[in-house]
Amino acid sequence: MRRAGPVGAPVTPVGADRIPGMARHVRLPVGYGVPGSVATGAVRAGLGPEVAEARGASPGNDAGVLVPVAGTPAGEHRGSRLGRMGDPNVTGIATGDAVAGRWRRPGEPGCGSLACVLFLHETHAVVGRAAAQFEAAYRDVWMPALAGGSEARLLWYFDLAHGTGLSYRVVTVTGIEDGAAWERLAARVADGDLRPWARHRDTLQHSSTSRILTPLAWSPTVGDLSAVPADPVTHEPVLYMEDTMWPFPGRLRAYIEASGTVYRRALESPGAQVHLSIELALRTLPGAGRSPEVTLLQKVSSLPSLIRLLTDGPPPEVVAPGSWMHEALELRDQWQSRLLRSAPWSPLP
């Protein structure tokens, strides 16, 4: 196993990436994102993926290290790491387009216009003995029910991985064209053709908590909704880390800017060896959830490295003054990480 760099390695400032509102420049370990540098198994339970950023997040071993595809443009690195649960020893990954990321457009400018898709994000507390029926209700009814038009699609169906949090939790993400389309969908659920489905669902879940999210300006996109399959597809399950952050009062803008200029850029650095790729970066819309709140949906690219990240503690340099983890404490110190596994039939893997 290749060892990480020395603990307590000197840090260097991220010159152009000054975090708005922060007194100092964020400093990241020397060799940040460079193979063989500081980090090994940086993400820790409860600490979120930003640890991985600060450490360079190099798994640093022979079975699970991801290397950039030679010649891949820097802007495509994020989309090129599409690790699978059943493929823990991946040593080289094709581009996202070639593997599974065809709904995203690597290098595409971020979303920030009124034309952005709305993301209806639901967390369901499912009745355990009805878990299979609940899943069927989404696969066999909800997903095809949205296929009649092009204004809404079920995008993901996730199970929260047992052993990492609350039991029988399902997360669904539905893409909706705009507010008017959302209203039509809500009316179908309240009084229209989906009312019987909703009533049936009430018997299969204890409750659900929903919110509507919009992409940050720098977020990758999911592409055209009409291109998302509405028939069951079969693929390997994919593991995601969903991070939800709650910045301090008045610091939401600064956090969004910092996460885009520092955190995201680090994950995209040429030559970086990372094990997370941001699929969506979202904020909760007023009137449809909690604010300030930012949610990152991140694909896990290496299971072995994740396990290490869950079992090792963060090295001192990760939380030392000057590190992203330390300096970003001026913007937030509360977040929640959830490990979500896409269903084999989930429209997006």
Place this chain on the structure above:
Amino acid sequence: MHETHTVVGRHAARFEDLCRRELMGALASGDDSRLLWYFDHAMGSGPAYQVVTITGVTDGGAWESLARRMVTGDLADLVAELDACRYEVRGKLLVPVPWSAFQTVRLGDVPTDGREHEPSTFMQDTGWPDAPLDDYIDMWDTEYWQHMRRTPPDERLLDVQACFRVAHGTGVRPEAILLQKVVNTSILGGLITRAEKHDPTTWPGTYMHRSLEVRDQWESKLLRTSRWSPLA
């Protein structure tokens, strides 16, 4: 658009002033949204420095337009100022159930000049049934609202002004909300202090007993309108 704000105590006056002087007027610049109610959660009955606002929007497109104004548009700076005065805000979109007395409001008639009036007190009940949501809402109609309408005026504690369900995708399901004006404060005092006389389980029709078939969890909030709240 129902929002519950957890306000920073030392910034409470600033928060209210921003809502009154800035937000209310900004919403009045168009014809598809208006601030309707500004409530303070009555201190002594729940969390401190909690404010509830209800903003009326004409439809889903109007909500999205307002939300994007607040996130990246002309209201973003104002929202940033509000954010600096609160720990968090939790929002949901509500739609009236079919039997609700409150179905719509003429937004053009809603005052936007901050005119003052006596405050009103409301009891906001939020319920979470363990039966299908539709059954709960039907029960509220037949067992609760109809009973309240038959109650003699001098025995009424509440005037049920509105019943809402949470629009799909914007909050908890199953959940429904009653917005009720307190019309007799002495009965409210009795409800709080003389449980044996005012215990709802003893009300005619034994609504409280039968409704246990569909729910046993709810939360009542006593909300007091500000003197300048557009609706009172």
